[in-house]
Each structure stands twice: as C-alpha cells, then as structure tokens.
Amino acid sequence: MMERIALFIDGANVYAAAKRLGWNFDHRKILEHFRGGGTLHNAFYYTAVPMPMDDKQKRFIDALTYMGYTVRTRPLRESTDEHGDTHRRASLDIEIVTDLLTTEDRYDTAVLLTGDGDFERPVEVLRARGKRVIVASIPEMTSYELRNAADEYVDLGAIREQVERPGYRLPSEQRGEGSRPFYVTAPLTDGDER
Numbered sequence: 001m002m003e004r005i006a007l008f009i010d011g012a013n014v015y016a017a018a019k020r021l022g023w024n025f026d027h028r029k030i031l032e033h034f035r036g037g038g039t040l041h042n043a044f045y046y047t048a049v050p051m052p053m054d055d056k057q058k059r060f061i062d063a064l065t066y067m068g069y070t071v072r073t074r075p076l077r078e079s080t081d082e083h084g085d086t087h088r089r090a091s092l093d094i095e096i097v098t099d100l101l102t103t104e105d106r107y108d109t110a111v112l113l114t115g116d117g118d119f120e121r122p123v124e125v126l127r128a129r130g131k132r133v134i135v136a137s138i139p140e141m142t143s144y145e146l147r148n149a150a151d152e153y154v155d156l157g158a159i160r161e162q163v164e165r166p167g168y169r170l171p172s173e174q175r176g177e178g179s180r181p182f183y184v185t186a187p188l189t190d191g192d193e194r
Contacts, residue, residue, distance in 0.1 A: 003038035010114035011047035048090035117143025
C-alpha cells in the first residue's frame with residue numbers, strides 16, 4: 001500500500017524562512033518534493049489576508065488553489081500599542097491543528113512546514129496515534145521542542161535545489177521598483193504573523 005501524505009504549510013513561517021534564506025519557494029515544487037513516493041491526500045496552506053483583499057493576494061490564493069492546495073485564510077487584524085505603533089497579525093494555529101487532527105484518518109504521514117513550537121503537543125498526539133510527522137523549516141526558526149517531537153526534520157535550506165522558484169526576487173529586494181510578483185503577500189513587520 002502506498003503511503004498517504006498530507007501537507008500543512010504555515011504561510012507566515014514559510015514566508016519568514018524565505019526572507020531569511022534570500023530566495024523564495026515554488027509551491028508546486030513543494031507539493032512534488034514532499035509527495036515523494038506516496039500519494040498526496042491533501043495540501044493545506046494557511047495565510048492571513050488584508051481586508052479588503054488586494055488583487056495580488058487574491059491572485060496568490062487563486063494560484064495556490066489551482067495547484068491543488070486547500071487555502072485557509074484569516075483577516076489580518078490591526079492594533080496600536082501604547083507607543084502608537086501599529087501591528088498587523090492573525091494566528092492560524094487553531095486552523096492548522098484542527099486540520100491536522102480532523103483529517104488524520106486520511107493520511108499516514110503529516111508534513112508540517114513550520115518551526116513554531118506551539119505545534120509540539122499536536123505532533124506528539126499524532127505520533128501517539130501512529131502517524132509519522134515530518135517538520136520542515138530552517139534551523140534558526142525551528143523550536144527545539146518541535147524538532148524533537150517530530151519523526152523527521154527537514155532543513156528547507158538543504159533542499160533548495162528541489163523547491164526554489166528560480167529568478168524570483170524577494171519583496172525586500174524590490175523596494176522602489178514599480179512591479180511586484182502576483183504572489184507577494186502583505187508586507188509584515190517583525191512582530192506580525194501570517
């Protein structure tokens with residue numbers, strides 16, 4: 001029997017990893033790489049969106065959907081702190097955990113693209129239920145506890161050749177230029193989540 005695989009991508013974490021690495025991911029190649037020799041049950045992509053949603057964000061979500069992803073979104077919320085600084089954030093952790101647990105009978109291996117330590121306990125639960133869990137991120141953004149809870153850890157930097165979108169420049173490299181690729185999401189500050 002072929003291994004059934006499900007992919008869960010924390011969009012904010014992957015976007016932050018791309019910024020740190022200095023290159024971007026091709027989401028179609030990610031599907032192919034992590035499918036490996038198995039069958040892909042489902043691929044979920046979680047991202048925050050500005051309200052109202054801009055055309056670039058809509059095109060990005062449409063492109064992901066066309067590739068076969070189930071896209072889960074939450075609106076970005078803006079808040080102002082006591083210093084008058086505006087922060088934009090939205091957490092999709094609950095959505096990720098819900099999908100991990102409610103679809104577990106449809107996969108043998110869960111591939112979780114995040115380094116967020118909040119997922120340590122759900123990963124432990126899945127493993128206790130006989131599921132194999134692969135965590136993929138970059139070391140400097142991966143919680144030690146999450147890495148230890150997983151069956152396998154994949155350093156995204158080590159698989160660049162298989163998952164990079166060649167020729168793509170990150171938004172930070174394009175400041176001051178007129179056009180940006182359609183899949184660039186709302187720029188974030190360091191404290192924001194997507």
